[in-house]
Amino acid sequence: MRKNEFRNNNMQERKHNSTGGKNLQAFKKRSRCENSKLNRNKNEIDQPPPLKRKVVKGRKKIASTSLYLYGVLPVEAALIHRRRKIDHLYLKKAADSSKRLRKIRLLGEQYGIPVSEVSVKKLEEMCPDALHQGVVISCESLPYSSFSDLPQTVEGKYNLIVALDQITDPHNLGAILRTCGFFKVSAVVVPQDHTSGLTAVVAKASAGVSEWFPVISVPNLARFIQQQKSNGFWVVGLVEDAVENVSELSQDRPIILVLGNEGKGIRPLSRRHCDWLVSIPGNPEVSSLNVSNAAAVVLFHLQNQHQIF
Template sequence: MSSKSERNDRKSGKKQSFTGRISAPRERGEKPATQGFQGRADTPRPPRSGDRGRADADNFLWGRHPVLAALANPARRGTGRLLATPERATEIEDGKLAHGHKIETVDIQTLTRILPAGAVHQGLAFKVQPLEGVSLEDLAEPAEGVIVMLDQLTDPQNVGAIFRSALAFGARGIIVQDRHAPALAGALAKAAVGATERLPHARVTNLSRALERLADLGWRAVGLDGSGEQTLEQALDRQPTVLVMGSEGDGIRRLVAEHCDVLAKIPMPGGFESLNVSNAAAVALYEAARAQRS
């Protein structure tokens, strides 16, 4: 396994691989503006590269729910560039939803050009710095409830949907690997519908070591794996639980699985052998929440 420190969402005060196995680029900050060089007027402007487009996506939130959640997040106060169409600007002003942010009114065509192709912005965009995250200890203490750990999930839609489910089912937060997790912006934030602003996350260098630390703090790790000997219902109880989810292609990596206390599967009596990882996470989070209450 590749060795991947804990860097860490909001500033605090101070697998099921479901057939074989179930199934992230690091957050980037905004690039400084280019300083005063002017090229020849007749020099054609180079096209936007794929990397540039990805960097733009990493620094933008778009869509009504993600942007309003970010505006309400105390960690965002006084930062970012808020862009809105006239209709949305009026909505934000009338509802006192800007929370101190200045609104820059633009027409819908301009907003569409600024954002990555295909962004469903609903007339709102917010250019931001990435959320810092919390420390592993801040997320895990006191030891109670459920935490989700994502082992190299790279699809923004899946990760965003897992954030949404984790918030809905009362999880404490999400742990991702520093080098293999998508930025909590762009399409991911859109899929999360604001959950990335409300649910803490921790970034760690090495998931296996993070599981060792969590065990020291009183947590029990349950890995989702289609070949697990126990079902989720059998494996889950009221103990503080880390649900470990692997990528859809490769599932939980071997060393991460070896640091789990148990590997469990979702029984599928319907005869269909696989689930999308975000669907699997929703099922697992429901079962974990039920076990915590029992």
């Protein structure tokens, strides 16, 4: 009888220990899961939420509607011509020690734009790797012009239009705009795609000319050129391999000057619509000029030889 009781007690004790062990293992497993969940929640709190990228529909070249414009000349031109909405003007501390910055401050205050003095470090954070010259504005993107915005000649025609066939470098675009503004070109026309937008870099490279100079965007550059030919324009393409050089230009009618991409030049379809292909003579050891320099050479020649401006 005692042997049976002892055996039963041992069996119950082993069963109890076995059940307790399983419960302990379940408790440890549950604790590990809860700790893992707590750690995961903690990491989610510590990490910033992912940035949401703005999806831009359509075919507009400028995706962002807000940007920082920097530099004395671009900011001054933006304040004077007011073709874009300006949200805030930032000046370096002690800006009144500079005559140009003092003028910019007065322009901002005149138009009711909020003005703040900030450290140079803050300006550098706003415009990294940029020559801001102690002044930055937050503003909207610059809109393109339309043909209705253009001034006309006495005869009702535009004297000269420069068509840029896929100029993608913003520094080149800015330099060309500055040159066109200097030589009183009527307008610059760019294709809607595969070209630099009117960015802050363009504004800086153009020395602020982009803030007032007419830049027109068209869906199809070749079609635009073809249409303007029927309106009486003579289309001149500047290419490296042309037999005739720019000094032979002798047309007195309105001209469209076509300048090509930095690497590929004028596209075949645009080239076929040109009435005349010309090149710039020079040292054969150097194949070509930068497109902005080439624009300056041709425009200088047209101004001096034909007085079409």
